[in-house]
Amino acid sequence: MSILIDQHTRLLVQGMGREGRFHAEQAIDYGTRYVGGVHPGRSGGAALGRPLFNTVAQAVAETGANTTMIFVPGPAAADAILEAVEAGVGLVVCITDGIPLRDMLLVRRYMCGTPTRLLGPNCPGLISPGKAKVGIMPAHIHRPGRVGVLSRSGTLTYEAVSQLTAQGIGQSTCVGIGGDPVGGMTFVQCLAMFQDDPDTDALVLIGEIGGSAEEEAAAYIAQHMTKPVVGFIAGQTAPPGRRMGHAGAIIAGGQGTAASKMAALERSGIRVVQSPARIGEAMAAILKHPL
Amino acid sequence: MKIHEYQGKAILRTYELPVPQGEVARLPLEARQIAETLGGQRWVVKAQIHAGGRGKSGGIRLARSPAEVEQHAAALLGQPLVTPQTGPGGQLVQCVLIEEGCEIAQELYCSIVIDRQLGQPVCLLSAAGGMDIETVAATAPATLMREPIDVLLGLAPFQARRLVERLQLQPAIQPALASLLPKLYTVFRDKDCTLLEINPLIVTSAGGPLCLDVKMECDDNALFRQPEVEVLRDLSAEEPLEVEATHSKLNYIKLAGNIGCIVNGAGLAMATMDIIQQAGASPANFLDVGGRANAGAIEQAFRIIMADPHVQAVLINVFGGILRCDIFAQGVLQAVTNVQVRVPVVVRMEGTNVEEGRQILAASGLQFRIANDMAEAAQHVVQAIRE
Numbered sequence: 001m002s003i004l005i006d007q008h009t010r011l012l013v014q015g016m017g018r019e020g021r022f023h024a025e026q027a028i029d030y031g032t033r034y035v036g037g038v039h040p041g042r043s044g045g046a047a048l049g050r051p052l053f054n055t056v057a058q059a060v061a062e063t064g065a066n067t068t069m070i071f072v073p074g075p076a077a078a079d080a081i082l083e084a085v086e087a088g089v090g091l092v093v094c095i096t097d098g099i100p101l102r103d104m105l106l107v108r109r110y111m112c113g114t115p116t117r118l119l120g121p122n123c124p125g126l127i128s129p130g131k132a133k134v135g136i137m138p139a140h141i142h143r144p145g146r147v148g149v150l151s152r153s154g155t156l157t158y159e160a161v162s163q164l165t166a167q168g169i170g171q172s173t174c175v176g177i178g179g180d181p182v183g184g185m186t187f188v189q190c191l192a193m194f195q196d197d198p199d200t201d202a203l204v205l206i207g208e209i210g211g212s213a214e215e216e217a218a219a220y221i222a223q224h225m226t227k228p229v230v231g232f233i234a235g236q237t238a239p240p241g242r243r244m245g246h247a248g249a250i251i252a253g254g255q256g257t258a259a260s261k262m263a264a265l266e267r268s269g270i271r272v273v274q275s276p277a278r279i280g281e282a283m284a285a286i287l288k289h290p291l
Numbered sequence: 292m293k294i295h296e297y298q299g300k301a302i303l304r305t306y307e308l309p310v311p312q313g314e315v316a317r318l319p320l321e322a323r324q325i326a327e328t329l330g331g332q333r334w335v336v337k338a339q340i341h342a343g344g345r346g347k348s349g350g351i352r353l354a355r356s357p358a359e360v361e362q363h364a365a366a367l368l369g370q371p372l373v374t375p376q377t378g379p380g381g382q383l384v385q386c387v388l389i390e391e392g393c394e395i396a397q398e399l400y401c402s403i404v405i406d407r408q409l410g411q412p413v414c415l416l417s418a419a420g421g422m423d424i425e426t427v428a429a430t431a432p433a434t435l436m437r438e439p440i441d442v443l444l445g446l447a448p449f450q451a452r453r454l455v456e457r458l459q460l461q462p463a464i465q466p467a468l469a470s471l472l473p474k475l476y477t478v479f480r481d482k483d484c485t486l487l488e489i490n491p492l493i494v495t496s497a498g499g500p501l502c503l504d505v506k507m508e509c510d511d512n513a514l515f516r517q518p519e520v521e522v523l524r525d526l527s528a529e530e531p532l533e534v535e536a537t538h539s540k541l542n543y544i545k546l547a548g549n550i551g552c553i554v555n556g557a558g559l560a561m562a563t564m565d566i567i568q569q570a571g572a573s574p575a576n577f578l579d580v581g582g583r584a585n586a587g588a589i590e591q592a593f594r595i596i597m598a599d600p601h602v603q604a605v606l607i608n609v610f611g612g613i614l615r616c617d618i619f620a621q622g623v624l625q626a627v628t629n630v631q632v633r634v635p636v637v638v639r640m641e642g643t644n645v646e647e648g649r650q651i652l653a654a655s656g657l658q659f660r661i662a663n664d665m666a667e668a669a670q671h672v673v674q675a676i677r678e
Contacts, residue, residue, distance in 0.1 A: 019613075074512060075515055075516070098512045099512060100483055100510055100512045100513035100516075101405065101483070101485060101510045101512065101513070102442075102480065102483050102510065102513060105405075105410065105411065105412065105442045106442055106443070108410040108411075109411075109441065109442050109443055124612070136582070136612055136613050137612055138611060138612045138642045138643045140643075141642065151558070152558065153556060153557065153558020153559065154556045154557075154558065154559075154582075154612065155554075155555055155556030155558065155559040155610040155612060156556060156558030156559040156561075156562050156610075157558070158610045158612055158641075158642060159559060159562070159610055159641070159665070162610075162641060162642075179557055179558070181405060181407045182405065182407060182410050206558070208557075208558055208561060209561070211407040211408075212407070212408055213407075216408065232562075234558045234559075234561035234562045234565065235561040235564075235565070236565040236568070237546075237561075237564045237565050237567075237568045237573075237574060238561055238564070238577070239544075239546065241376070242544050242577075244544065244557055244560070244561050244577055245542045245556075245557025245558075245560060245561075245577065245579040246557045246558070247511075247512065248407070249557060249558075249561070253424070253425040253428075254425055258565075274565075274569060275565075275566055275569055275666065276559075276562035276563075276565060276566055276665060277566060277664060277665040277666035277669075278666075
């Protein structure tokens with residue numbers, strides 16, 4: 001098994017511009033079942049051997065899509081998410097960055113009570129190695145295996161994955177929840193899925209400064225998780241009051257520092273590494289000598 | 292994006308929210324004339340900078356005559372003002388706000404912020420006005436009243452009444468205060484704010500509420516639909532290299548260290564800063580070239596880093612995903628050829644097309660130090676500045 005995506009994933013891509021098309025193609029090459037694209041004004045056409053649709057509802061009705069990956073530009077991306085939620089798509093993965101906060105607040109509110117799960121925005125997506133890829137990560141660094149990876153970052157997640165692979169440690173699913181202050185799935189929701197996944201033995205958790213998602217994750221891990229976790233927090237040297245690239249990566253009013261997050265994780269029994277170069281090593285040590 | 296107090300007050304005024312009479316001056320004489328036009332016996336001269344803590348740092352001064360207004364303005368204008376929030380260099384005061392003085396009966400704190408855990412805006416109200424809200428939250432959290440806002444409804448009148456009621460103020464002033472709060476949320480929503488803080492929100496001795504100060508921050512991602520807010524951006528209050536970086540869509544933040552960093556991705560860029568520090572040096576900047584960086588953007592990244600005189604070496608850390616290593620390497624070559632790079636450059640590349648990328652750098656004949664992983668890259672760059 002794995003979480004969220006696998007061989008049963010039927011993928012739709014919203015926003016079939018240059019990037020959407022490129023990553024749809026990459027997903028197909030990885031063996032993901034891509035069923036169609038949504039691009040207003042191109043209904044009736046085809047791309048990558050699959051039909052294009054004007055609306056998500058049409059696409060879902062004709063293809064049975066259960067997952068969508070969004071590349072629609074920031075100003076219109078929230079609308080694309082809402083359209084997918086309304087059409088009943090089970091998993092919406094929004095890669096787009098630069099979505100206005102007000103739009104995401106409305107999306108969150110609208111999604112209350114719906115069965116749809118949203119990953120992102122401003123995220124690399126997710127991959128279940130050997131099964132399916134719904135994201136923009138380089139596929140070749142991954143290996144099928146039994147360690148989950150959960151992160152707020154993109155390239156830093158690739159870094160962690162490549163360290164695991166270099167240690168001979170494969171991955172069950174690698175999930176990037178995104179760097180925005182208000183998004184869809186949280187660390188805690190993903191942790192619960194990894195805990196319940198019989199094919200995940202251990203987890204890498206990569207956090208960063210800003211907000212309290214890591215503190216909430218630490219509390220959840222202490223209470224509910226039996227699987228070992230290796231943690232890293234980016235931004236130990238970040239100055240307060242500055243947004244470090246990600247809209248959500250900001251130390252505000254003394255809150256959300258790397259030090260406080262690392263302390264919270266350590267208190268929950270997580271093996272926290274100071275150096276981003278030691279993530280793979282730490283996991284290898286834990287798997288060799290379980291706690 | 293931050294805007295100045297006087298700009299925020301002008302916005303509040305258009306929503307018929309009560310703010311003191313006042314105008315902004317760029318010259319001392321102008322300040323005196325504004326005071327004379329306003330009339331009255333007391334005036335306040337307020338330095339306009341993008342940082343709080345002005346009151347404690349001499350940035351807000353009371354005057355008892357137009358002549359004194361002019362003196363205070365002359366003392367503030369053209370000088371850097373250092374507050375606990377500006378950093379040691381302070382911020383240059385380019386204009387001052389001259390306002391009528393007013394009689395304060397009560398000082399409150401009010402703000403609308405995003406609660407990231409709830410995924411909702413919340414309205415905060417406290418009787419501890421004028422104080423630093425972090426201090427209030429830390430020392431007397433029970434005095435800080437909160438109402439989460441349903442973005443489909445706005446701040447409902449009953450919620451505003453409930454907030455005000457909990458402060459146990461005199462009944463006579465409650466209705467006016469309660470009617471002000473939903474309007475503040477309207478401003479927050481209409482202007483795509485990420486923060487709207489009125490501190491202090493006062494009750495005057497005449498019994499009316501008045502927004503004595505305002506701190507407004509607007510969402511950079513929403514500026515495309517906020518042209519009236521975007522024109523308020525004061526580039527002179529920002530770091531020049533950071534302004535230049537935004538023109539090339541580079542995410543750059545200047546820091547105080549000596550190792551320039553060029554990285555793709557915000558998380559990896561922060562982690563690179565961290566590992567430089569752990570290796571015994573200090574990052575000169577945060578720089579995320581993003582996933583779509585072309586040769587021009589990489590060249591611009593080098594230009595900006597080389598413009599910082601403290602940079603003694605450059606560390607490039609790229610994990611190719613969308614950004615292919617061969618394309619990136621070509622960009623680096625073009626940049627190094629066109630920009631005067633007078634310091635050692637350490638390159639660590641991994642990911643998509645890494646072999647092609649490394650070959651391009653190796654075949655260039657230029658003196659790059661290639662590192663195989665992040666730890667090695669940090670060691671190389673620290674060694675480079677010690678040589």
